[in-house]
Amino acid sequence: MTLYRLAYVSKPAPTLAPSDVAAIAAAARRRNPALDVTGLLIHEFSRFIQLLEGPIDALETLMTAIIADPRHHDIRIFLQQSAETRSLSRWILWTDFDRMALTAEEMEVHEEIVRGALASLAELDAERCQAAPPAAI
Numbered sequence: 001m002t003l004y005r006l007a008y009v010s011k012p013a014p015t016l017a018p019s020d021v022a023a024i025a026a027a028a029r030r031r032n033p034a035l036d037v038t039g040l041l042i043h044e045f046s047r048f049i050q051l052l053e054g055p056i057d058a059l060e061t062l063m064t065a066i067i068a069d070p071r072h073h074d075i076r077i078f079l080q081q082s083a084e085t086r087s088l089s090r091w092i093l094w095t096d097f098d099r100m101a102l103t104a105e106e107m108e109v110h111e112e113i114v115r116g117a118l119a120s121l122a123e124l125d126a127e128r129c130q131a132a133p134p135a136a137i
């Protein structure tokens with residue numbers, strides 16, 4: 001089986017409630033193991049950052065549902081590659097309301113994914129600044 005890795009950052013819908021995050025987590029806990037998908041979903045500071053790893057077909061199936069999900073928008077995929085091994089052996093949810101205990105190794109993956117997301121958002125800001133330079137006085 002070829003393993004794939006995908007990560008994106010997105011903005012939660014303005015109306016997103018803690019119960020929505022709980023419903024997303026319930027769907028993921030039900031579906032991801034059946035699809036052999038592991039990873040990390042971070043919901044903090046008004047953004048989602050998600051790492052998904054598993055067979056390509058499973059990631060395609062999941063991403064089709066996730067991209068169409070009205071509970072978030074402005075989805076920006078910043079990592080997409082084949083992988084030798086999984087970064088994480090389970091699916092982790094990390095939110096403003098609910099923080100799982102992470103091992104040191106898992107914490108490193110968490111930090112790396114957050115760094116990747118922030119670098120991608122900084123790139124987006126730079127593109128926007130170039131597209132719309134300040135008006136000359």
Ligand SMILES: Cc1cc2nc3c(=O)[nH]c(=O)nc-3n(C[C@H](O)[C@H](O)[C@H](O)COP(=O)(O)O)c2cc1C
Nearest residue numbers: 024027028031032041048050062065066069071072
């Ligand atoms: C930010 C975000 C992350 C999500 N992550 C997952 C996930 O990892 N696994 C999953 O099954 N659904 C996830 N969902 C929910 C899916 O979009 C979808 O609602 C769910 O899989 C049920 O799909 P279905 O209605 O086609 O059965 C996520 C939704 C959002 C907004």
